[in-house]
Amino acid sequence: MATIKDVAKHAGVSTSTVSHVLNKTRYVSEEITARVKKAVEELQYAPSALARSLKLKHTRTFGMLVTTSTNPFFAEVVKGVERRCYEQGYNLLLCNTEGDLERLRFNIDMLLQKRVDGLLLMSDEIVSQNLDIFARHKAVPTVVMDCGKTHFPADKIQDNSYLGGYLATQYLIEKGHRQIGCITGPLNKPTAEKRLAGYKQALLDAGLIINEDWLADGDFECEGGQQAFENILSRGTLPSALFVCNDMMALGVINSAGKHGISIPDDLSIIGYDDIKIARFFTPSLTTIHQPKFNLGRKAFDTLLDKIQSKRENDLEIKLEPTLVERDSVKPMD
Amino acid sequence: MATIKDVAKHAGVSTSTVSHVLNKTRYVSEEITARVKKAVEELQYAPSALARSLKLKHTRTFGMLVTTSTNPFFAEVVKGVERRCYEQGYNLLLCNTEGDLERLRFNIDMLLQKRVDGLLLMSDEIVSQNLDIFARHKAVPTVVMDCGKTHFPADKIQDNSYLGGYLATQYLIEKGHRQIGCITGPLNKPTAEKRLAGYKQALLDAGLIINEDWLADGDFECEGGQQAFENILSRGTLPSALFVCNDMMALGVINSAGKHGISIPDDLSIIGYDDIKIARFFTPSLTTIHQPKFNLGRKAFDTLLDKIQSKRENDLEIKLEPTLVERDSVKPMD
DNA sequence: ACAATGTGTTTTAACCTTTAATTAAAAATG
DNA sequence: CATTTTTAATTAAAGGTTAAAACACATTGT
Numbered sequence: 001m002a003t004i005k006d007v008a009k010h011a012g013v014s015t016s017t018v019s020h021v022l023n024k025t026r027y028v029s030e031e032i033t034a035r036v037k038k039a040v041e042e043l044q045y046a047p048s049a050l051a052r053s054l055k056l057k058h059t060r061t062f063g064m065l066v067t068t069s070t071n072p073f074f075a076e077v078v079k080g081v082e083r084r085c086y087e088q089g090y091n092l093l094l095c096n097t098e099g100d101l102e103r104l105r106f107n108i109d110m111l112l113q114k115r116v117d118g119l120l121l122m123s124d125e126i127v128s129q130n131l132d133i134f135a136r137h138k139a140v141p142t143v144v145m146d147c148g149k150t151h152f153p154a155d156k157i158q159d160n161s162y163l164g165g166y167l168a169t170q171y172l173i174e175k176g177h178r179q180i181g182c183i184t185g186p187l188n189k190p191t192a193e194k195r196l197a198g199y200k201q202a203l204l205d206a207g208l209i210i211n212e213d214w215l216a217d218g219d220f221e222c223e224g225g226q227q228a229f230e231n232i233l234s235r236g237t238l239p240s241a242l243f244v245c246n247d248m249m250a251l252g253v254i255n256s257a258g259k260h261g262i263s264i265p266d267d268l269s270i271i272g273y274d275d276i277k278i279a280r281f282f283t284p285s286l287t288t289i290h291q292p293k294f295n296l297g298r299k300a301f302d303t304l305l306d307k308i309q310s311k312r313e314n315d316l317e318i319k320l321e322p323t324l325v326e327r328d329s330v331k332p333m334d
Numbered sequence: 335m336a337t338i339k340d341v342a343k344h345a346g347v348s349t350s351t352v353s354h355v356l357n358k359t360r361y362v363s364e365e366i367t368a369r370v371k372k373a374v375e376e377l378q379y380a381p382s383a384l385a386r387s388l389k390l391k392h393t394r395t396f397g398m399l400v401t402t403s404t405n406p407f408f409a410e411v412v413k414g415v416e417r418r419c420y421e422q423g424y425n426l427l428l429c430n431t432e433g434d435l436e437r438l439r440f441n442i443d444m445l446l447q448k449r450v451d452g453l454l455l456m457s458d459e460i461v462s463q464n465l466d467i468f469a470r471h472k473a474v475p476t477v478v479m480d481c482g483k484t485h486f487p488a489d490k491i492q493d494n495s496y497l498g499g500y501l502a503t504q505y506l507i508e509k510g511h512r513q514i515g516c517i518t519g520p521l522n523k524p525t526a527e528k529r530l531a532g533y534k535q536a537l538l539d540a541g542l543i544i545n546e547d548w549l550a551d552g553d554f555e556c557e558g559g560q561q562a563f564e565n566i567l568s569r570g571t572l573p574s575a576l577f578v579c580n581d582m583m584a585l586g587v588i589n590s591a592g593k594h595g596i597s598i599p600d601d602l603s604i605i606g607y608d609d610i611k612i613a614r615f616f617t618p619s620l621t622t623i624h625q626p627k628f629n630l631g632r633k634a635f636d637t638l639l640d641k642i643q644s645k646r647e648n649d650l651e652i653k654l655e656p657t658l659v660e661r662d663s664v665k666p667m668d
Numbered sequence: 669a670c671a672a673t674g675t676g677t678t679t680t681a682a683c684c685t686t687t688a689a690t691t692a693a694a695a696a697t698g
Numbered sequence: 699c700a701t702t703t704t705t706a707a708t709t710a711a712a713g714g715t716t717a718a719a720a721c722a723c724a725t726t727g728t
Contacts, residue, residue: 003714003715004715004716005714014678015678015716016717017677017678020677026717027675027676028676032676032677046447047447048388048714048715050387050393051388052715053715054683054685054714055717059384070409070611072404075403075406076404079404079430082428083430086437091445092429094412094416094426095416096416096420103420109380113382114383115382248612255614255615282617283592284592337685338684339684347708348708349685350686350707350708359687366707382684384683384685385683385684385685386684386686389684389712389713390685390686391713
């Protein structure tokens with residue numbers, strides 16, 4: 001591996017000059033520039049980002065923590081930030097926590113030792129967790145991408161799950177439904193809790209009662225949706241519509257309903273949440289609350305970059321609004 | 335940010351001693367060890383992986399390139415390698431190519447400048463591409479995770495798509511189907527091509543004819559599956575069964591079939607490929623060819639790690655065999 | 669003619685580690 | 699007790715880069 005020294009020697013100049021022509025960081029005469037470039041070419045020189053970062057005190061690398069990158073929702077957000085990384089010449093170190101707090105700590109520690117320039121946190125476990133880990137390191141610009149408080153300073157991108165929950169339920173009511181159940185996420189997660197709150201408020205505002213028999217909590221995965229649905233099913237009569245708090249669980253309940261001969265939307269209307277890419281390809285196409293996932297990823301990246309470039313001190317709180325997307329899984333009641 | 339020097343000064347020892355107690359790389363007396371540890375604690379010292387890597391000439395970081403990490407198949411494989419990374423104390427730099435060759439080159443260059451210890455390539459674009467980029471850098475251990483030849487040395491993990499295609503088609507035949515169509519992936523991709531070849535051979539072996547009307551190619555995404563299906567539909571009579579070359583496209587055709595009032599599996603049997611996690615939650619549950627995705631990711635990581643640790647020179651070729659998983663999307667013909 | 673200014677390049681220190689070589693002190697040996 | 703061996707620590711170089719400071723030389727103004 002050729003180093004900058006080799007190039008310098010080969011071109012008969014100093015390393016400093018080589019550095020300057022490579023980085024265009026000050027004028028170097030035509031002739032020498034040419035000589036250096038030729039040497040670079042001949043030696044197949046590729047600079048060491050390691051040495052560069054050591055000196056420059058930045059790595060052009062962000063670290064990102066997610067609960068599970070296989071979850072389509074997370075996957076789409078991650079892709080949004082990754083795309084932006086590419087556009088801005090950054091790299092992304094991706095870590096899954098899989099709900100393991102130890103893994104979370106370990107990963108953060110590792111990322112900080114690797115001196116990432118910023119941290120993107122989309123892992124519910126963090127919230128309410130007092131991360132001593134952060135104390136060990138210089139404060140790194142951080143953006144956290146779920147609601148809930150943190151014990152450390154960070155920008156926050158909020159998805160307004162409360163509004164989403166309200167919107168979904170309101171839509172069902174508009175369509176004439178009066179018996180509306182809800183399959184929530186794990187209620188210790190702020191997003192899940194807020195969607196439920198939105199649901200309840202919408203019901204309340206419409207003067208409808210909340211039937212506990214039609215409430216069940218899942219795990220934001222297909223399995224959990226299925227189980228929650230079976231749960232509700234086992235308790236007797238079904239509602240006419242169900243607000244399922246994310247699309248993955250909705251997939252689970254559609255599948256489960258099918259097995260019980262319950263037709264969606266004829267026997268039961270369903271509205272989901274997230275609008276993951278495959279939602280429109282469910283059978284029936286899923287009516288759902290759209291989350292601007294790509295934008296969320298983009299915004300998170302941009303906020304981080306801005307914090308670094310502008311040396312902004314205060315912490316931002318950015319709200320992204322959900323919208324309803326109407327497809328075929330909700331039947332109007334007459 | 336405290337450095338090792340600060341710790342040394344604070345503990346009244348040399349940096350070298352601090353390094354030794356931190357890395358347990360040689361005996362240091364009880365007393366001094368304690369003093370150093372105390373200093374580390376008090377100064378909240380966290381070593382710089384950057385400086386460390388510069389000296390040690392390894393980064394404990396792998397780079398991974400995929401076409402799109404949102405595709406569940408890729409996502410699951412990525413997660414497999416990421417899990418293994420965590421277990422072995424590595425980090426993963428994830429890059430999407432999104433089919434863009436320029437982006438591929440740029441990313442590889444970046445990863446190599448960052449001095450990743452190894453490269454995992456799961457991006458079809460590479461194949462048949464003569465990547466001059468590699469010449470600029472020291473040969474980095476690489477494993478490529480799709481079939482097809484490469485112009486550079488690398489370990490290969492192969493998924494035996496030919497066998498998978500054969501298995502799928504054979505299964506349909508066993509179930510009594512005689513009119514069997516196929517929706518392929520983009521035929522310039524080796525995996526797509528091989529699955530088709532397996533399909534054809536199975537048909538041939540059973541003495542069945544290949545009806546071109548029942549063949550269409552998609553893009554390995556939902557949309558492509560839909561279009562391909564509409565395509566076949568528009569050509570007249572449907573076959574009784576369809577081998578759809580990945581699960582995402584299968585989702586698309588199930589959705590499309592639903593819209594045309596075609597019932598799966600009563601009117602049309604479908605078998606998919608990949609066995610992505612959500613396949614069992616399709617309606618009906620998708621019969622499909624299981625790919626050991628997690629194992630693929632794991633194997634890829636392990637092969638890379640082994641190459642590095644054992645300094646193996648030759649290139650391995652590892653075959654992972656697909657298996658059939660029977661669910662509800664194929665109806666036996668009587 | 670000579671100081672002042674400007675230009676293009678080099679020297680050198682710094683970034684933070686690890687580790688081979690070295691030293692100093694203690695322990696063992698004859 | 700003098701000498702060798704062992705042990706435990708330190709010194710200093712190396713890893714590959716950047717950039718401030720220094721330098722050498724040419725140009726300009728008076």
